[in-house]
Structures are given as structure tokens and as C-alpha cells.
Amino acid sequence: MDLRDFIAQCEHDGDLKRVAAEVDWNLEMSHMAKLVEERGGPSLLFENVKDCIGSVMFGAYSNTNRLAKVLGRPDIKTTCGLSKAWMEMSIGEVIRKKEVATGPVFENTIEGDDVDIFKLPAPKFYEKDGGRFIGTACFMVVEDPETKEINLGTYRSQVLDKKTVGAQILKGKRGDRILQKYRKLGKKMPICLVVGCDPLLMLAGSAMVENADEYDVVGTLRGAPVEVVKAPLTGLPIPATAEIVLEGYIDGDNLREEGPFGEYTGYYTDELVNPIKKPAIEVERIYHRNDPILLAASVGRPVNDNHMMLAFVRNATLWTELTRMGMKGVQSVYMPPEACGRFWAIVSVKQMYPGHADQIAAAVIASHTCTYGLKGLIIVDDDIEADDLPRVWWALATRYNPARGTQIINRGRSTPLDPALGTGHNLMTSRIIMDATIPFEWEEKPVQVEMSKKAMASAKARLAELGLD
Template identity: 50%
Template sequence: MNAPTKVKPINDLRSYIAALEANGVLKRVKAEVDWKYELCHVSKVNEEQKGPALLYENVKGYDIPVFTSAFTTPQRIAICLEQDPSLSMCQLSRKWMELTTKKMVKPVFVDKPPVMENVITGDDIDINMFPSPWFYPDDGGRFFGTSAFMVTQDPDTGWTNLGTYRAQVLGKDILGSQIIKGKHGDMHMKKYKERGELMPAAYVVGCDPVLFLTSSTLVSAQTDEYDVAGSLRGRPVEVFKSDLTGLTYPANAEIIAEGFVDPNELMEEGPFGEYTGYYSGNKGKDYPKPVLRIKRILHRNKPIMWSTTVGKPINDIHMIQSLNRTATLWHDLETMKVPGIQSVYFPAAATGRFWVIVSVRQMYPGHSNHVADAVLGSTTGHYGVKGVIVVDHDIAADDMDRVWWAMATRFDPKRSAQITQRGRSTPLDPGLPIEARDVTSRIVLDCCTPYEWENKPNEIFMDRSVLKKVSDRWNEYGFTGASPVAEMIDRLTRPEVIKGKGGK
């Protein structure tokens, strides 16, 4: 595998952009681009072609650049994680699982954080000083927060949460906040409401990209995302404590809009073209949203705005959800001691959320059902998942051609499909009526050959010794590069593990 071009450690958005440029996967757009519609449309077309990350250096009416398309390929995610750029999503997710099952790494507090190079207060506050894009014509307006997270804190325990809740510009000092019911930020807000107090909160734009990845990750309550990010980096995240809100912020953020949320103050927000490919936040149909009243804006000298396109797959959001939900589900199954897990995958094309595939080496009758039940009972899988596909160990969870083959040849609808009626849903699921999105049904598709069958179908396999010969002579046949046979040999040849002797 090819090692990434050596760059400085990634600790902020600027070092990530430098790393992308060093690896040849960043394009600087120097032509003037309008923040209203045009910027999003250029980015989306580029993403459909699997193009590079983009840095718009000439946004109409602004001297602040806008960065988009940060994570639309596994290679860019690997660079962000300081891993080998040739790793697949399943391999990256396994790395994530392995790192986060070790000890969490607490953040370190620093003096003179770069984000406080500029402090804006009072009448000078105007969130429109930043080039927040207007993405699609039917959106309700400009959105400051798409590649952003909200910082809140549990008033009882001090637990800090980073949550990816979109933020619409509703006024020069007002940001609409889609804090979905049941999310950790909502849990915090309920406590402040019971106390009759305002909730301190802040939106962070531009930071170490690992913080954005972890802010959109389903981690357990009372777990700080700063600790998770530290474990992924192998070093502490640099933070500081705000003298205005008392919250802990990333020191190297580009922009922070901080203030307070009144749990009793709600405003209409949206619509917004979401990651599902459909609009949400339709005025008159959805519940109104809480708002952040901005009391102070912090930003670095020459700040960089970070935004992500949304809409139909595949864009940053789908790739992020695919990575972190795959990784956290794998972490869940590992800590639940479910044996035999070979790989896990939330397909980005399925929005990185609603369907999950798990590969398992079966060891006992009902093992594949054990896996499916564990998925739906996990921290990651209990929320929003509508379908679980379980395949045998000879199929990688992200090998969609083989997954379809398993569905065709190892699946029987009567035996292999199980439907449950009630599971926790997301209000963003367009497959459910807008007035009834709290609960969804779920289906398990068990695409494994039953372990207990004595007479299993006779599968075709290649000869291991002949494949070894093919691998040795690969370049003699006129092919260039390393032989792909080494990675294929276990999948294409007869398994050497006999019944009852399986393992991880």
C-alpha cells in the first residue's frame, strides 16, 4: 500500500487543507463564484465526478475562502485520520474501532488560542460577515452550519457534547438550530428548561476535521467527543474554556459563534435539502426549532469557511455517516463480545445510516441472528436503522457485488427475513409520513447459509496453488502493478477453516 505524502500533523482545518494539497487531492478555485446556489452546484457536480476537495478563493462579495468536498472519497478520509490513503471504508472503520476501544485521550487546555485572534461583540456582531452558502433554490435561506457542530454541556455532570445540528441564518445575531428530539443536545436543553435557565451554546466552524467526524458520531451519553477525537489522533485535542459561556472550545477553530439558547424560544427554520435527498423543516408542517442568540463571535486571522453540500448521495455527509456509524457499530459489537465479526458497513449510497451490512464467521446455530439482534440493540444501530443484512465470512461487508450474490443464492424470504414493528426512527426519514416519524419498522435479511445444515450447497472455488502461480506470473501476462491475487485468495479458494473451528 502507498504511504501518504509526509505532511505536518493535522491539528486544524489549515493543516488538513495543506495535507490534501500535498497529496494532490485539492483544487483551488480562483474564479469568482456566487455563494447563492452557484458554489453548491459547482461542488455537487464535482462530487458526482469524484473530483477533488475544493477551496473557493474568490467568493462573491467576500474575502473569506470557502472549503467544500472534504470527505467525498475514502482517500481523503484516510488523509484526515493520518492513515494510509489506500485503505477502504471498512478498513478505516476497523482502525477507528481499534483506536477507540483503547483508553480515551483527554483534551489539554492551552493559553492564547488562535481562534481568539479576533473577538466581535455588541452591535458589531453580524453572522453575515461570513460567506454562508445558500445551497438550493427551495432552501429557506443561508446556512452557516453544515460542516459545523454545536457545543453544549450537561449542567449536572459537566459532560460536553459536540453535536452536528444544522444552523440557519435567521438574523445578524440569530442562528436557527435543528436539535432533534432525543439527541444529546436536546437532553442538555431539557435540563436547562427544567431549571428555568438559558443554555450556553456555541457553533464551531472549521477545526481539526476529526472533531467534525466525532461530532456526528453516535457515542454514548456522558462521553466527550474531545476524548474520542484524542484517541483517534493519539494525542490530546487543544482546547480552552470560554470566559463568556464556560464551555470548552477547540483552540484551533476558524470561527466560533457563541451565546445562549432559551429553551422556550422557538422559531420557524428551513426548509433545507437534507442528506436524505429530500427537504425537511417545511414551514407549517414541522415543529419550530430553538435558536442560538449570538453574544460573541471569535475567529482567526484570515478565517476559512467550511461547508458541505447536501442532497442526494454521495457527498461529505454520507461518507462521514458511513465511516463513523460503521466504526461505532463495530466498536459496539466488539465491546458487546459478539464473536466472529469480520467486517461491518453502512453504505454511503444508502445515506450512511438506514441500512447496515455485517459479515460474520458463523460458529453456532442462530449466530447470524445473534449478530442482527446485537446490531439493533446497540448504541449505533438502535437509531434510524431500517434494515440489517448479514452475510457469511467469505464476503466483505462493503463488497456490494458479493452481497447481492449472497442475497440471490443464500437467502430465502420465508426463512431469512424477519420484520419487527417498532424501532427508534429519525424525523428526517422521508420514507415515513411527516407526522409519524418517531417509530419505524425494521427488517433483517439473513443472507447466510444456515450453520446447522448438514448438506450445504457445493460452492465453486479456485485452486489455491494455481492462483499462487497466477500471482507470481502476474506481470508476465502483461499486467502492470502488484498482483491483486493475494487479497483475493482467501475469498476465491476453498476455506481451510472446518466447521466448529471458526474464529475472528
């Protein structure tokens, strides 16, 4: 599976439209894509971008149907269902990546004075953005210099000049921890930036995976190994069928101003007025396929590409973690894209003993997925699916008793992108747990209003008789 297979599937299903007319990378392309996305339209393939080579795909992740195609499970109709499928597949036997001799990614090599990243069709998304962003649905490949583990990470990246790409690798991420190891060794970090490939690889790059190679996560989900080739200068494994790869080095001591960027929260951060210096890739080579396709994701206020993919991936990895932690009774897990896909979680649990709901809540708070950014968690009983928001509201209205059901976690790790933290927050947020279950130990549980099964049968018959069915 590569990006071209995915595009062919979308096209076959009437879920992709090609734009052959010339469009401008400067706001025009992103705005066209955003308007189509807002009215629930198809994904778009811009084939003719002013002054650039290649094409750009927008909207690969913007609805559940497309996410289902990304996962290779078009039979599944909900994000919650897709997350469950990810969980079930990912706890299976690990299928490791496979190195192959060569691949289409090497159809073209650009090096030396010919390297000009501006020739790639990177869009400028919003007016106040600091420039053109080549990496919005990308991932970077690095190797841990101590453990030799391969790590993939998705960090948005801006074209800073002809040969430099800024990378917003936020503090404390696995990618940052590896970069700091190279810094201590007094070495530059070899890195490959992959833009456009099997869209599931990019999702794995954005998943909070620790102690595992994301190529193997995708191999396990696909049931077949990811084929990689060695990047010639750094030796890093890159997908054999990647569309565009930038190979180079990050000097952890040489930070550059990057941003601002219209974030997935729907806001700009403080960097709009106080620019922040970030790691930057000194690009030595560009490899690309013939007629390369850059994969881009829309950002800004929810709901769009970013929130759909964040919701799906966070939901899937949280569910996987709860399963690995041996949590019993978890029926479904859901992180609503409307809450930017990561700030709120809902878990449905079949309680088996007093305190069960609290135990699940504690496990969610302890999970690696939710260490970062989570602000709210709602626990509901198993008669309500986690993604059935009208019923979740019903539980909050009728089963939740704030004094009994609320716990506040005062100190949680968060993201500098959260506008609610204000300034001087030191990247800490509080979190709320709202237990909207009926306490297990209550001997007298509230009696629910139900329709009579017997009366229902005859009511159905009467309706049919009266032509009202």
C-alpha cells in the first residue's frame, strides 16, 4: 500500500477530485481545500501548483470513511469502531519492517546547489502564518544513538530557506529526547523527513508510541511488513514507495525561528508576537518519485483533517494501552474530534466491582497517550457507547453527581499549544474526571423507563395496519 493505491481507492469510490487547473500555493490551495472540506466534499488532488513540481493531496483523513480506507477496513463505519480495530490488530504478533534494495523513492535525486525546497508544492495555509509548510502530514525518521531504535515522529515543518526546514519538535517528545542525546554527544542528528507515503505511516508517526519502531506498528496493523530502503547519506530506513524525502541533519545547538502557524486548536500561540527558535533540518538531498505527491492536512479550528486523525490515533492508542494494562470491562473509548481530538476522552465501562470506574479513570490518567494534553475524562456505564454523545449528555444529566463523581488532578503535562493555559503555565494543566456511572454498590438503582416488549409488538402491527410503519 502506498499513497497512490490510497488515491486510486478514493477515486474509485468517488471520494477524490482532481484539480488540473493551476492553483497558487499561496493561500489559494489551502482555502479551496478548506471550503470543500467544510461542506463535506471529496478529498482533492491539486495537479498543477504554480511554480512547483508535483501534486498535493488534501483531505486524506477528513472523515471516517477515508480513515477506514487508511486503515484498510472500509467495512467499519465509526471512528470508535476503527480505534477498536486498531487496538485488536496492534496487540497481535509484531510484523517487522523489511529492507529492500531499492524503490521508486529514488527515481529522482536532487543534491548540492540544485536543492531548492521552494520548488516542492508546500502550501501557505493562513494569512498570519510565518511561511510555507511542507510538513503537515509528514513524519521524520531518526535513530536513537544509544539504543539504535528507529523512531518516527510527526512534527509540523516550515520551509525556512532553499535548504532548510524548521521542525517543531516539542520539548519532551521522544524525538526531542533523541535529539538531546545527539547534542550531548556533540553530534548533529541524521534525519529524513518523509512527505507523502502510505497514509497509515503518517498516522503511526503521530501516535505516542514508546519503545517500538512505528514501521513495525504499521506492519502489524497491515498484516504485512513495511518495505524500507536505506537513505544513502544517513543510512536511515525510509519507505521504498515514499513520494518525497528530505535527507539531512539537525544541529541541536543551532535553532532557528519557525512559525507562527494557525494551530489545530483554532488559535495562534504566543509565537505570533514572540517568535520561538526551534530545531532545523539542513537538507543535503531530496529524493522524489516521478510526479511526486505531497500529502497535506488542513489545520485550524475543528473539525478538520487534523482533528479526525488525532481523535482516531489517540483513541486507538489509549484503547490499546488500557488493554495492555489488563483493564477489564472497557466497552468503548472515544476522543471527540470536536475537542481537538485529544483534550477530552470518554470511556464506557461494564462495572464488576465498587471502584471499578475509578480504576479505569486512574488508568486513563496514567496512560502514555493521555499524559499529554488531556483535560477531561467522562466515564459512562456500558449501556452507553462512548461515542454516543446524546446519551453521554443524558448520563451527565442523570447519573453524574458532581460532589461524588468529580476528581481533579492538579498537575498534568500539557502542550504549549493550549490557549487555555495562558502564559507562565510551565506546560502544566489540570484534569477533571467525571464519573457519570451509577455506583456499582448501590442496592437500589434508579429504575429506567422502558417500552413494553409485548405492547411494542402489537403497536408495530397496528402501525403497519394503518400505513404508519
